[in-house]
Amino acid sequence: MTKLIRITTVPISLDKLLGEQLRHMNQFYEVTAISADENRLREVADKYGVDSFHVEMTREITPIKDLKALWKLFWFLKREQPEIVHSHTPKAGIVGMLAAKLAGVPIRLHTVAGLPLLEESGLKRKILNLVERLTYACATKVLPNSYGLKQIIIDLKFANPNKLEVIANGSSNGINTKHFSLERILEQDRQLLKKSLEIKEDDFVFIFVGRLVKDKGINELIEAFQKINRNDVKLLLVGNFEHDLDPLLPQTLESIENNLNIIPVGWQNDVRPYLAISDALVFPSYREGFPNVVMQAGAMSLPSIVSNINGCNEIIQHKKNGLIIASKDSQQLYQAMLEFLNNEKLFINLKEKARSNITHLYDQEIVWGALLKFYENLL
Structure with a gap:
């Protein structure tokens, strides 16, 4: 079965941003969820019936920890040889897309669900801009989860417009309207x-x-x-x-x-x-x-x-x-x-x-x- 890797920085994002989508996709692909916090990751993976692999990541700028995460993920991807790696959240994006490109994964997708850098300035903004551009450069497709966000990415010249695609009418996951009623x-x-x-x-x-x-x-x-x-x-x-x-x-x-x-x-x-x-x-x-x-x-x-x-x-x-x-x-x-x-x-x-x-x-x-x-x- 085709292997699909889904990556977020922390497990709560897997749970709250994707949730039942993991179980749904597992009917069609062999899904592995990757994130930090090994114990919580295992709980989320078990909840939705998918495999998991622990890579410790942080939500802050931590170069040494990020390199360790990159190295660990690279070897995992080399071993597993998945067809698709799909990342969410900024840190999982840069680690996931760079590792996937180095490992030769053919389809590398990164969903953009917001740009925290828009509220930053000075040196931190420059670093975050660079990281974002590198993430998009390593991806084969970048998926902004709104049309407005797509336009912001184009305006900032972070990626070629041809690389950008919004799924359906927007949103990373949609909403269960039967549950929210x-x-x-x-x-x-x-x-x-x-x-x-x-x-x-x-x-x-x-x-x-x-x-x-x-x-x-x-x-x-x-x-x-x-x-x-x-x-x-x-x-x-x-x-x-x-x-x-x-x-x-x-x-x-x-x-x-x-x-x-x-x-x-x-x-x-x-x-x-x-x-x-x-x-x-x-x-x-x-x-x-x-x-x-x-x-x-x-x-x-x-x-x-x-x-x-x-x-x-x-x-x-x-x-x-x-x-x-x-x-x-x-x-x-x-x-x-x-x-x-x-x-x-x-x-x-x-x-x-x-x-x-x-x-x-x-x-x-x-x-x-x-x-x-x-x-x-x-x-």
Whole structure:
């Protein structure tokens, strides 16, 4: 059977970004998942019924560790001789594509699900630009997971446009619209969750899902929410802080701690119950590839307020299934949140269209089918 290698820097990306896609592809190919953190990798591989191989990688610039990872992966690929190596995430991209090229793997694919370098400057930006160009040079095809991201790569001259291809309508994995559905969450469970979080029946609940960091627009979100200043409006924050990698402003952290209408609940394995008790998603991120949470919220019939960046502005059409605001603009974000609160007719109209947009364009079966066909054509 044809061998397919899927690589991410850390196992959580295999689990959360790809998940059941690994099991699905294993019906057609002999799939091996490669990532760091050996114990967690084995758990993820066992969960989806695929083989695994451990290569320790980091999310930071660590040249010595990266060379060790490259060496280990190179010898694994030389031994296994797979037909396809497909990498995701920046560090797995450079290690995976370089090792695959050196090992003579014929089909080398790298999915780009965002460009963290866009928020960097100076020497670090130059290093990251170089790494990105080298990754794309080693790949036979580069797969941006949104059309906006494809254009950014072209504008930055990171790769020849002929090397770039977007699968289906965008997204690395699509979304399981049967799983992400209000029908899957019992009403009694919703009421219990609301009660535990002290959310009243008539409260309007905005929700943010993701890492609670600067690059996700959390500083602007908290600033905008503070201006609303109504006890019948709540803000649910679902996700972890990253104080070391991308810290929030001290005043933002203080507001989160002291404002009783802001409800941080930390990381959740299943975000559906939290989406089910919410009215609208707020996602003012600075940069994305193709954000899963915007698709998840839409599938759960939530309209979204998103920043005008690639991915977000492809899933959301302004005043059709959500609102689009300028990135890093707390005033526009505040005005958009007010519009959801004060313009009931608009809000209901957006809510009614939220799910159908996702099911028609981004259902998982559409994306998986397109990727399988892409593999087959290359082979």
